[in-house]
Amino acid sequence: MTFTQPRRIGVIGVPGKWSTECLADALESLTGFRLVIDISRVSLDLANRALWYDDMNLCTLDGLAIKKISSVYGPETLERLDLLRVAEASGVRCFSPVRSVHGLVDRLSCTISLGNAGIRMPETTITERIDVAANAVRRYGSAVLKPLFSTKARGMVVLDNTLAPAELNQQLSEFHRRNPIMYIQKKHELSGEDYGVVFLGKRYLCTYSRVGAKDTWNTTINSGGKYRAHEPSAAILQLAQRARDVFDLDYTTVDVAVTEEGPVVFEVSAFGGFRGVKEGAGLDAASLYADYMLDELGAST
Numbered sequence: 001m002t003f004t005q006p007r008r009i010g011v012i013g014v015p016g017k018w019s020t021e022c023l024a025d026a027l028e029s030l031t032g033f034r035l036v037i038d039i040s041r042v043s044l045d046l047a048n049r050a051l052w053y054d055d056m057n058l059c060t061l062d063g064l065a066i067k068k069i070s071s072v073y074g075p076e077t078l079e080r081l082d083l084l085r086v087a088e089a090s091g092v093r094c095f096s097p098v099r100s101v102h103g104l105v106d107r108l109s110c111t112i113s114l115g116n117a118g119i120r121m122p123e124t125t126i127t128e129r130i131d132v133a134a135n136a137v138r139r140y141g142s143a144v145l146k147p148l149f150s151t152k153a154r155g156m157v158v159l160d161n162t163l164a165p166a167e168l169n170q171q172l173s174e175f176h177r178r179n180p181i182m183y184i185q186k187k188h189e190l191s192g193e194d195y196g197v198v199f200l201g202k203r204y205l206c207t208y209s210r211v212g213a214k215d216t217w218n219t220t221i222n223s224g225g226k227y228r229a230h231e232p233s234a235a236i237l238q239l240a241q242r243a244r245d246v247f248d249l250d251y252t253t254v255d256v257a258v259t260e261e262g263p264v265v266f267e268v269s270a271f272g273g274f275r276g277v278k279e280g281a282g283l284d285a286a287s288l289y290a291d292y293m294l295d296e297l298g299a300s301t
Contacts, residue, residue: 007297009095010035010058012084013067019274019286020067026290027065035061039069039080051086059090062297065289066094066101068271073149077105095250095293096270104247104270107148107183111267117246120239120264123186133172133182137161140186145175148183155179158187194257194266195230196276197240198285200292201250204241207232208280227280232256236263243268250296251289 009027013020015036028034035056043052051058058064064087069077084098104110114121125136137143142160150156157175159168176182198205209230232240240254243265253273255266277285 006031006033007062007294008033008035008060009063009065009293009297010037010053010056010061011065011067012037012039012069013065014038014071017068017071022274022286023065023067023289026284026286027293029287030290030294037064039083042080042083044083044086046086049086049090051083058084058087059092061087061092063093063095063293065293066096066098066271069105072154073105073151075149077149078102081105093293093297095289095296096252097248097250100248101270104268105149107146107150107267108181111183113246114243114265114268117242119243119246120262121185121266122188122259122264125182125184127182127184128176128180130169130172130176133176133184134165134168136184137163137168137172140184142187144185144187145172145179146183146185147179148181160187188257188259188261188264190257190259193228194255195232195236196253196273196280197232197237197244197256198253198272198277198281199241199244199249199251200285200288201296202245204237205285205288206277206281206283207236207240208276210276227276229280229282233263239263239265250292251285 011020011024013036015038020036024034024036037053041053069080081098081102084094088094088098103113111124127133137159138161145157147155159171193209193211195207195209197207207230209228211226211228236256240256243254244252247268251272253269256263257266274285277283
């Protein structure tokens with residue numbers, strides 16, 4: 001495929017990482033232009049409305065694909081995203097829009113948006129009080145404590161109501177020292193798997209399952225989980241579509257699980273992975289996404 005109006009789309013990501021490089025490869029094959037951007041090296045010259053990455057002013061590009069801001073999430077992730085608002089104001093199309101990504105990086109922000117939209121999630125308590133947190137764990141029976149900024153279950157802790165009150169309070173206090181605002185979610189029995197429901201723009205793309213390894217409470221690949229193909233039920237697909245529609249995203253994965261009370265949404269991904277789509281559904285998400293971006297920019301063949 002060749003384009004009469006070549007577009008220059010940079011990839012905000014982690015240089016050398018598989019998904020970042022796959023997307024850069026796919027865009028280069030269509031446009032002849034390749035730029036992988038480590039956003040920690042981007043500088044803003046506000047007076048001149050320039051966003052510099054080495055000698056490239058990102059405000060002169062046609063588009064920016066926000067694939068990854070950093071390997072580890074934190075409050076600085078939000079600050080780095082804010083820099084890209086200058087590019088957007090200069091007419092650069094960001095995939096996905098900065099405001100949408102901004103509202104998903106922080107787990108609490110995502111949860112509140114989904115809750116306000118009536119999307120079914122596991123029971124959740126947010127508090128800075130140890131006594132309230134302890135009561136939540138006892139009420140849930142088993143609970144997962146989640147940092148507000150994390151991926152792939154990093155920093156998460158599982159507690160249950162079999163702990164003696166003193167031990168429960170001690171573990172909660174330790175978590176609280178690292179996470180002043182505590183996010184506590186009921187832990188459901190999930191039969192060892194959950195699902196990634198993938199959307200390209202508003203279009204449903206595919207679903208894959210994550211099957212957990214033995215003796216682990218989560219299904220993440222970091223903990224030994226595996227991707228498999230999955231055909232979602234109508235209930236799962238409808239719930240995931242409703243969750244996706246809360247946010248204006250160009251590419252995303254909605255994490256869904258089936259509990260004893262029915263399907264629930266865990267989160268909507270700010271970026272959406274490619275590996276699960278490839279290994280679970282056999283699709284080349286990077287190439288499909290690259291085609292989508294060029295279509296959105298109005299490139300003609």
